[in-house]
Amino acid sequence: MENKKALDIVVFPWLAFGHMIPFLELSKHLAKKGHHISYVSTPRNLERLLPKIPKNLLPFIKLVPIPLPRDGVLPPKAEASSDMPFDDVELLKKAYDGLKEPLASILEGATPIDWIIYDYPCYWLPPIADRLGVRKAFLSLMNGWSSASFGPSSNMIKDGAGTWSKPESLTGRLEWVPFQNNVVYRFHEAKKSLSAARKNASGVSDMFRGGCSVCDCDVFAIRSSRELEAEYLQLLEKLHRKPVVPVGLLPTSVDEDQMANSDTWHSIKDWLDKHTNESVVYAALGSELGPSQDVVNALALGLELSRLPFFWALRNHAGRPQELPDGFKKQTRDQGLVWTSWVPQAQILSHNSVGAFLTHCGWSSIIEGLQFGKPLIMLPFVLDQGLNARVMEAKKVGFEIPRNNQDGSFDKNSVAQSLKVMCEDVFGKIYRDEAKKMSRMVADENLHNQYIEEFEAYLYRNRPISEA
Structure with a gap:
């Protein structure tokens, strides 16, 4: 020193x-x-x-x-x-x-x-x-x-x-x-x-x-x-x-040596490797606030309706277990993967096949997403999450899933449309490009x-x- x-x-x-x-x-x-x-x-x-x-x-x-x-x-x-x-x-x-x-x-x-x-x-x-x-x-x-x-x-x-x-x-x-x-x-x-x-x-x-x-x-x-x-x-x-x-x-620093011995990461990586660049939507709503059953249902049906490949980290929160809609896993078995235990989020976001990040807008998650240049599809719930979403939308690195202003409700159509616009539409390209630009600063x-x-x-x- x-x-x-x-x-x-x-x-x-x-x-x-x-x-x-x-x-x-x-x-x-x-x-x-x-x-x-x-x-x-x-x-x-x-x-x-x-x-x-x-x-x-x-x-x-x-x-x-x-x-x-x-x-x-x-x-x-x-x-x-x-x-x-x-x-x-x-x-x-x-x-x-x-x-x-x-x-x-x-x-x-x-x-x-x-x-x-x-x-x-x-x-x-x-x-x-x-x-x-x-x-x-x-x-x-x-x-x-x-x-x-x-x-x-x-x-x-x-x-x-x-x-x-x-x-x-x-x-x-x-x-x-x-x-x-x-x-x-x-x-x-x-x-x-x-x-x-x-x-x-x-x-x-x-x-x-x-x-x-x-x-x-x-x-x-x-x-x-x-x-x-x-x-x-x-x-x-x-x-x-x-x-x-x-x-x-x-x-976040991605520890490749540690991941080399991780069975969890090997399984996830094998699934991601089967998809083309920037084709997969990664969805994760954080480890603190378990989503309500209505939120889980709307997200599940929206992911299915979008027809986009998805990897959904849906952790079982203490005291609030979530159930997927009847038949969802069978109907989406060739489209997406739902993972109900811990996942190495930074490694997933760093993978080339991931093209967008559906997030609750916790500050750590936003930093991780933008570090790897992933545009944000935003679904904030409480505390600083909504404020983060306003700023990220203003910076053109993400946009929010439309919701009822009074009660925060949304439906499968809002989810599906948001995903398709972000991942496939010309309008979404603005956000995809800006997220890549911001990653230069966030990952510096x-x-x-x-x-x-x-x-x-x-x-x-x-x-x-x-x-x-």
Whole structure:
């Protein structure tokens, strides 16, 4: 590290794989530069993440298990949000809050900690870190336009200060955004997002958690880039009165060596290899929110009606099993494949036969899709997903399946028509071409490494004074 002292950094993500994996990606980048990372999570989560750490980085990344408190409410072995129904995730946040004392013990261990990089639910962490002289980096896995939708952190601590009081308030232009934009919720998205943000079986709303986490941090790190949204990053600094440091998009690295020994990938690749370039629609709606049976039915019938080849990653979510329409598998056996367990999404999206990505518009999924130049067929449901869809549509890299604005419903015809336009129509070529253009930025390793270097330099310059 050219005579620079290695930093000791604790990393503590929320218990969702959409959070744990990007936090791990950032940890790997910092470990490559010689810093010592203590990655803290529950034992089962760490077991599931261990294969994602290259052997050469194992001396620099220490996996630190802390058992999740059990009160008889959580399902057996549930340690991540994907292990339980979406509506019960607040119970996981309550258990997460029970990690306060074990985490404090880690921070006050024998080796002085320079920084902790933490996630939005951890509202109770900053006072502990301050007491121990540890600097605090809040890492937002939402982009700037989504983060800005919550307004100033002071408003969030006041539980939205009126803006998040009713769905209608989220469907119009936000008063604190000074420039013209169309990044607003549809009514059905606002209603669901408002409900999700205010659920408090844990006793603490997400608005309060996020507000305190941002208000009390030393630096607001964010999974974004200036090439994508410079004006929103500047706005966040004004809203929160904190330095905002983008860490880049943390694009996924495809580990060919690891996949070489994967029976799952071999089976999927064999199926994809039988199809011509850019002919297959890859459909996946994320690991967090299980789609309703109505959504599954409309998607299934729409995929069938399109007559396009499809690979559908339809995971069985805890507490919400989905059933395919009667006869669907038989009728589409020569057209598509439904996979009901884990899939290597990045490898699938990187395959030449995949021509479009039907997605729920989670930020990680959008980044993966555009990294490999796949245009987006968008079906957002809750939280930042709808806002992401508005921006991607404006950038002409994807368009939304038409839906009822009030209840979010759609039918097979909407699905089939959207797929055929994107994959076969001249109009869809605009989106296919723009997605390929954007992939040059999203997949640019040198660009995103520069962001990591800027973040590393910030952490080093602003390490605790006693270590300076």
